[in-house]
Structures are given as structure tokens and as C-alpha cells.
Amino acid sequence: MSRDEMENILTSKGVKPTANRMLVLKELERSTHPVSLADLEKSLYPMDKASIFRVLDLFSEKDIIHAIEDGSRSLKYELCLGKAHHSLSAQHAHFYCEGCGSLECLEDVDLPSINIPEKYKVRSVNLMYKGICSKCNK
Amino acid sequence: MSRDEMENILTSKGVKPTANRMLVLKELERSTHPVSLADLEKSLYPMDKASIFRVLDLFSEKDIIHAIEDGSRSLKYELCLGKAHHSLSAQHAHFYCEGCGSLECLEDVDLPSINIPEKYKVRSVNLMYKGICSKCNK
């Protein structure tokens, strides 16, 4: 993704493209798997943890990323680009490996259709499979 | 549930029914919703947090309870009695209210059939809906 594209994404979401925000966005775009705050701290060193945290917070609020709880006791963040990620029905499932702690996206698993009682307003769905991944299962 | 029934559950799972364990089990059985460690600390006062923690840890390991991550930054625990809870296909979904922090079980939502790549060993599934519950949505 070009610098211009990144700036466009941010401004179109109402986020001023500061240096830090661009760096975080770039790193999220580079990663093939959802990443944790700690991951970003390493890859974006020497950017401060609090600064990264606030960028992630802002991005979440503006629907640029979404957070995933995989049970590892640290949130993972994932870019949600494209319309697919914005509609609830199209969110994808994740697989968390209890062996190596990796978190993968499962593109093939569809989320079940929702039949929630009246008056419940669903804002997000999270389908998490946990177990042992193919690498660890050898 | 009678005292004898509780003892049977524990011993049948290979857990010695100590006083603390019986108390935790009773409290879990009493609760209609999944409860957190902090919840149990209150309801089981003056039992120590670490003791409760270790009981929960043991119960999890022995498949007497299972933990749910609802995004509230504190795990919730739920008794899994009956075979239904033990087979992956029959685990139920949960709804977490971002308004009041309550966590409810959704009995009606079936978990999607699993078509995970070969060699992946699935040990648990967690389907979490988040949003606003009927009470808060008024």
C-alpha cells in the first residue's frame, strides 16, 4: 500500500495522518496475522507503548481495526479493510493455537446466522476456535 | 443439587471434594450467569482469592467448568454439566452487553459446523456476540 493510500484511509475515517499513526497502520498492513500491543512495541521501537495504545484505541473507535480476544491474555489487532470486514455477517473466524500461541484467520468458516432475541443490538461477533495448529501437531 | 450429588460430580471427575471445592461448586451451581473470579471472591468471602483461583484452575482442567472470554477483561466461569457441554458441537453462544457488562447464555444459537484444515486439533469453540442487551436498550 502506498503512502497516499494510507493517508487516504486515515483521512476518510476522520483520522489525521500523523507520523505515528502512519507507522502503526503500515505495520498492521505488513502483518499477516493479528498482532498484539507487545508485538507492535517491538516492531515499532522506540515508539512508546502508550502512544501505540492510543493509536490502536483511536483506530478501533473509527473502525479501522478491530480487536480479537483469543484467550492469550493479550488482545490482538487486525486491520479491517474492505466492506467485508464491516458487516457483521462477513466477519471471519480465528484459530488460536494453545501450543505456540499463534492466531490465524479462518476464511472458510462462516459465522452462523443470527437469531438473537428482540431488542438486543448486536455490534460484533467473535468466533474463536482453540486447539493445536498443524505446525504444533507433528 | 444435594451435597451427595456434588460430591459425586467431583469424585467422578477425579477431584477430591474438599470444603472449598464444594463451596465453589455450590456457588457456580447457584448462579444463573457465568461468574468472574471477583464475583466469587465476594460471594465466597472470606475464602482467599488464590484458593478460589486454584479451584477454578483445577475445575477447568477436569472439565467441570469452562472459561469464557467476553472482552470485559475478566474471565467468566460456567459449570458444564451434562454431556451436551462436553462435545464441541453442542457448546452454546454467549451475549455480552457492553452497556451493563452482563453475560448471558444464548441457547438458541447453534455453533457452525467445523471445517478446519487437516491436522488442526480443535479443543474448544467460543462464539461471542457483543452489543446492547434488551434491558439497556430502552
Added chain:
DNA sequence: ATGTAATTGCAACCGGGTTGCAAAGTATTT
């Protein structure tokens, strides 16, 4: 009874996440 193992409570620790605040940077007005 005596020795061994399991359980418990206390206190301290850990680590991810979060906040207060002052410094640095950016934009706006004169």
C-alpha cells in the same frame, strides 16, 4: 503416633492495559 503429601491463606509479584501530566509539535490568529 509419626511421617508424607495435599490444600489453604497470605503476601508479594507479574504483565497487559490505562491514565496524568508536562514537553513537543501543529495549526490558527494577529
Added chain:
DNA sequence: AAATACTTTGCAACCCGGTTGCAATTACAT
């Protein structure tokens, strides 16, 4: 360009749920 107001950043400190080390107690076996 200088002065002012607003935003963003880094540092340090804090919070809190969870976790562990250890000594005291309790249960079990010899």
C-alpha cells in the same frame, strides 16, 4: 513572524485481574 490555542507524544506511574512462593494447616498413609 510572534503569540496563542489545540493536538499529539513520551515518560512514569498506576490499576487490576491473574498468578506464584512459601509457610501453616489439614488430610492421608504407614
